[in-house]
Amino acid sequence: MTDNVNEMNRQMQKLQRFQQSHEIDKQIEAIQQLYEKLASSAISYTNLILAAGYGGYLAFWATVSGKVPAWLFSLTGFLILTSLTLFIGWEISKMVWGAIHMRRIDKLLQGQKGPHIVAQYQAAYASNQQRTGTVWIFFLIPTVLTGLGAAFTLIGFFALSLWKLTFS
Template identity: 85%
Template sequence: MNRDMESWCNAVADNVNELGRQMQKFQRFQQNYEIDKQIEAMQQLNEKLASNAISYTNLILAAGYAGYLTFWATLSGKVPAWLFSLSGFLILTSLTLFICWEITKMVWGAIHMRRVSKLLAGQKGPQIVAQYQAAYASYQKKTNIVWVFFLVPTVVTGLGAAFALIGFFALNLWKLTFS
């Protein structure tokens, strides 16, 4: 009887220990799940913030181009022809590059979405989310690389146009003030 009791106690202890190990595994799983959910929430928030920032930037750029071109159109005959032509060329180059980037991004995004839709068509389960996120991350990475090649010349030519006119007006102001 003593052996039976000891055997039973050992079996109970083993079961309790096993339950403890299972609980620890479950707690680690739960912690990892919560961390994954937090990471996912942060990624979604980051994407939303980036989207809002892009929308705001595009609005500011559109207003800037409209304002600059409106002002530039009033300068005909008031600035030297070479400066009028140079500033017009630079701002239109900048605007054209910006528009080309937006068109490229739109077409590239549509092609990407079509490709991802075909890839994921008919699939079910949680792996589809991971595959979509991986495809989106790859698209974003490629987009960010190409974006720089449009951004730099767009900014340089746009600011070049503005600084050409600012320089002209600053020089004239200097001459009027100190002559």
């Protein structure tokens, strides 16, 4: 009888460990889903800000054509369009790579069943994100430098003009 009670206790402990493990897995999955939603929202917000920034800069730039020297107008136009082209190029590349990667994952996992599918999908997704992140910096740096270069060049010109008007 004691053996039966001990065995039942061991089985109850196993069941409790399984339940705890299952609860932890559910919490991890919920955290991952929340992170993906937050990351998606952050990307959407960033793209909105960038689009508004480029649009605002280009609208302003178009209005100063007769007010700045031709070389400055050309330089700032070249810088901002280079930045915009790099940004658009990155977004298109990311979209194409993502689509290709999803097709590969679909082919890899097609017809398979079981809990290991989720783990394989997550590993493939993480691998794609890591590769994308590695290439991203090569687009980010020149995009930011040329965009800010255009903005600060015009700001510098207007600041110098204001200085001359005020103190001359």
